[in-house]
Amino acid sequence: MTVISNPDAPTASAGLDLDTLTMTLEAIRDYVSHALPDDRLLELDHDDVCPLDVVRGMCSDELGIQLLFIPEEYGGMGGNTLDVYRVCEQMARLDVGVATSVLATFLGSDPIFVGATPEQRREWLTEIAERGILYAYGATEPEAGSDLAALRTTAKPVMTDGHVSGYQLSGRKQWISNGGIADKYTILASAPGGPSWFVLERGTEGFTQNRPEDKHGIRLSNTAALFLDDALVPAGNLVGGVEGQGLIQAQKVFGYTRLMVAAFGLGGGWSALDRAISYSATRIQGGAPLSHKQGFTHKLIVPHAVRLEAARAVIEAVAARIDAGEGADGALNTEGAIAKYTATEAGNLAADAAIQAHGGYGYTREYLVEKIKRDVRITTIYEGTSEIMEMTIARDRWQQHLKSAGRYYPERAAGLRALHAGHPDVGAATAAVACEALTGVLEACRIGRLTRNQHVLLRLGELIAVAEVAGWFAERAATALEGNLPEKADHRFDATTLAAMSRVFARDAAHKVACDGLRLVTGASNPGTMPPDIDLGLDAARAAQAGLIADMDRIADALYGRAGAG
Numbered sequence: 202m203t204v205i206s207n208p209d210a211p212t213a214s215a216g217l218d219l220d221t222l223t224m225t226l227e228a229i230r231d232y233v234s235h236a237l238p239d240d241r242l243l244e245l246d247h248d249d250v251c252p253l254d255v256v257r258g259m260c261s262d263e264l265g266i267q268l269l270f271i272p273e274e275y276g277g278m279g280g281n282t283l284d285v286y287r288v289c290e291q292m293a294r295l296d297v298g299v300a301t302s303v304l305a306t307f308l309g310s311d312p313i314f315v316g317a318t319p320e321q322r323r324e325w326l327t328e329i330a331e332r333g334i335l336y337a338y339g340a341t342e343p344e345a346g347s348d349l350a351a352l353r354t355t356a357k358p359v360m361t362d363g364h365v366s367g368y369q370l371s372g373r374k375q376w377i378s379n380g381g382i383a384d385k386y387t388i389l390a391s392a393p394g395g396p397s398w399f400v401l402e403r404g405t406e407g408f409t410q411n412r413p414e415d416k417h418g419i420r421l422s423n424t425a426a427l428f429l430d431d432a433l434v435p436a437g438n439l440v441g442g443v444e445g446q447g448l449i450q451a452q453k454v455f456g457y458t459r460l461m462v463a464a465f466g467l468g469g470g471w472s473a474l475d476r477a478i479s480y481s482a483t484r485i486q487g488g489a490p491l492s493h494k495q496g497f498t499h500k501l502i503v504p505h506a507v508r509l510e511a512a513r514a515v516i517e518a519v520a521a522r523i524d525a526g527e528g529a530d531g532a533l534n535t536e537g538a539i540a541k542y543t544a545t546e547a548g549n550l551a552a553d554a555a556i557q558a559h560g561g562y563g564y565t566r567e568y569l570v571e572k573i574k575r576d577v578r579i580t581t582i583y584e585g586t587s588e589i590m591e592m593t594i595a596r597d598r599w600q601q602h603l604k605s606a607g608r609y610y611p612e613r614a615a616g617l618r619a620l621h622a623g624h625p626d627v628g629a630a631t632a633a634v635a636c637e638a639l640t641g642v643l644e645a646c647r648i649g650r651l652t653r654n655q656h657v658l659l660r661l662g663e664l665i666a667v668a669e670v671a672g673w674f675a676e677r678a679a680t681a682l683e684g685n686l687p688e689k690a691d692h693r694f695d696a697t698t699l700a701a702m703s704r705v706f707a708r709d710a711a712h713k714v715a716c717d718g719l720r721l722v723t724g725a726s727n728p729g730t731m732p733p734d735i736d737l738g739l740d741a742a743r744a745a746q747a748g749l750i751a752d753m754d755r756i757a758d759a760l761y762g763r764a765g766a767g
């Protein structure tokens with residue numbers, strides 16, 4: 202899903218102005234709520250049908266979402282990464298399946314955006330802007346999912362007069378969003394020069410699509426297998442005109458595309474949680490609304506609001522960096538992975554808690570949280586599973602730890618302590634505790650050579666993510682206190698509520714890194730081999746918990762609009 206601001210472009214991207222973004226978010230909400238009221242959503246979900254009229258309406262002159270994603274030079278409006286995240290979150294709030302169908306076009310055009318020749322870009326991207334055609338992104342195969350390098354689809358050159366005039370594509374693609382409804386497809390196939398992207402038109406001889414999959418969730422999105430049997434594409438449809446660039450091109454945009462799926466996790470999670478908040482404000486049990494029961498709010502509502510807003514802090518920070526031109530050549534892929542991992546896991550947990558918060562009603566279809574939970578579940582799987590995210594995060598930061606001789610996280614902690622000096626209320630010192638504890642865990646792993654265990658490596662990915670997110674959240678809360686959040690950022694919560702949320706998240710992070718880290722290191726070490734002088738941060742993490750319940754009370758008050766918030 203790309204195309205808005207080219208992640209490869211070194212220049213800063215301002216994107217839409219605030220009024221245009223606000224109008225767009227409202228237009229999406231009005232259009233989708235009108236076209237897909239709750240009873241129609243439930244009916245389509247039950248019948249497993251993609252509302253093609255709505256998807257086409259959104260991607261054509263009727264709503265014109267596609268224009269946001271296309272740069273102005275190709276007839277679009279040139280939204281930037283921040284704009285696209287806001288739009289993705291809004292669409293996912295309404296329906297993650299429809300959001301997937303709309304965004305599949307932009308995922309499908311990613312290879313074009315980063316890899317095509319200027320002429321190809323002009324032709325194919327202009328066509329999306331002007332005609333609103335739908336794309337699908339054909340990478341996954343039955344035997345090649347997380348490991349795309351294992352792909353088996355082939356592209357055999359066809360020679361005419363001594364020149365390559367075309368390619369015959371043969372193989373099978375699996376789980377392709379818009380697979381049964383797209384007008385054009387970008388297909389990853391193995392050419393003699395290596396994996397390469399090809400643009401393939403619907404209706405090409407030898408190219409067929411299977412019936413839609415009968416899925417757990419996002420049943421309003423069409424997902425289908427593709428069959429390629431010597432399907433012929435002209436040589437000009439080799440993206441970029443050079444074979445062997447396919448995997449590099451796919452890698453280049455991950456920082457960006459994963460941010461968009463992160464926004465889906467955020468939108469789906471908040472959609473479910475907001476329903477739980479409304480429900481619990483009026484549901485009387487034990488003589489009072491559930492919203493007044495601390496045991497209810499502090500388990501099922503507050504921690505999820507905190508996690509979702511922590512994820513937002515990462516998404517907005519990474520979006521700003523991409524828009525400042527930092528994302529070239531996949532430079533922010535790890536940050537994109539942290540955003541996706543945090544937001545989609547948070548969205549999934551929030552939707553599950555929303556079912557619990559509705560009691561028996563949550564377990565039926567009428568209140569929609571059951572559907573949202575099934576829908577948002579996909580976000581931890583597609584565009585890189587959570588486990589692949591953990592691996593991506595851990596490998597990169599493990600290298601940073603080694604290359605910096607253990608200084609990577611102490612430096613981050615020092616920065617957070619400096620932030621704490623100016624803003625003592627945003628949880629920065631506790632986020633620093635998490636980074637310091639993480640340093641101890643990484644050092645213990647280095648000395649004991651514990652990352653030989655893949656389990657240890659992947660769990661480190663989780664600890665790294667939570668520690669880094671705590672830092673980002675503290676920074677966002679401090680920026681909010683200064684009144685300096687970008688005007689196009691989300692402004693739902695005031696600065697003091699964000700500060701309380703950040704403190705709660707930082708406490709969780711410090712506790713998790715110290716406790717899980719200790720368990721991991723002890724569990725993987727040979728008995729008696731753990732160096733006694735490594736501080737895994739348990740004492741500091743314990744001390745940082747002071748004030749936790751009072752902060753959760755404040756957040757609950759803010760979520761329910763009660764006096765006492767702030």
Ligand SMILES: Cc1cc2nc3c(=O)[nH]c(=O)nc-3n(C[C@H](O)[C@H](O)[C@H](O)COP(=O)(O)OP(=O)(O)OC[C@H]3O[C@@H](n4cnc5c(N)ncnc54)[C@H](O)[C@@H]3O)c2cc1C
Nearest residue numbers: 338339340341346347376377378424583584585586588589
């Ligand atoms: C509804 C839906 C829509 C989709 N849309 C698209 C699309 O439009 N285009 C497209 O190309 N693809 C699409 N996909 C495919 C999706 O990206 C893949 O399903 C996903 O990347 C995982 O691949 P896989 O299903 O082969 O699982 P696998 O890679 O087989 O993974 C299975 C499990 O093993 C874990 N695992 C995998 N490798 C490792 C490892 N090395 N170490 C430890 N654990 C590992 C995974 O985390 C997962 O839990 C879609 C999938 C679905 C379900």
